[in-house]
Amino acid sequence: MLSLLIVGIGIALTGSESRSTEAGAQGPVDVFVRIPEAIWPVARGEKYEDPIDAALRGAGxxxxxxxxxxxxxxxxDGTPTIEWVGIDVELSELERGLPLLKRELRRIGAPAETAIESRRGGTQVSEGL
Incomplete structure (x- = not known):
């Protein structure tokens, strides 16, 4: 059933990947950005993925x-619709990277209801912009 498919969202919060997802742990921290916008994949890349990637890489x-x-x-008419889009992000430093990620999302026009999810202290945390 297509309505139950999540296309390409990865393993941001499964806890089974080899690198750390825990804030405060050594190494990178995976976060998942959930954007309530019906935008197709190419447009998603141009609007969100490319500028966020450039900003994060530029700041190291x-x-x-x-x-x-x-x-x-x-x-x-049978065409598929999109409910929301997601972006997987790896932050090398949560404390410095998260504020930059939020600023960039606001700058490029992400909806106010956008949520950023991560794991902290063994608990899944969801926060807004």
């Missing part, structure tokens, strides 16, 4: 590692 604070779309119910 991380990179975009993937992205995807949550498909919604098909339109009456």
């Amino acid at each position: 604070l991380g990179e975009v590692t993937g992205g995807g779309s949550q498909l919604g119910p098909s339109a009456p």
Whole structure:
């Protein structure tokens, strides 16, 4: 069923990957950005992934590692719809990278309801812009 598919969203919060997802731990921290916008993959890359990646890499604070779309119910004509998009980000330093990520998301026009998810102290944390 297409409405249940998440395309390319990766393993940002599964806890099973080899690098750390815990804030305060040594090494990179994976975060997932959930953007409530119906935008197709190429446009998502141009609007969000490319500028965020450039900003994080430029500051030496991380990179975009993937992205995807949550498909919604098909339109009456049968074409797929998108409910929201997601971006996987690896931050080398959560304390410095997270504020930069939030500033960049606001600068490029992410909706106010955008959520940034990470794991801190073994707990999943979701915060806004």
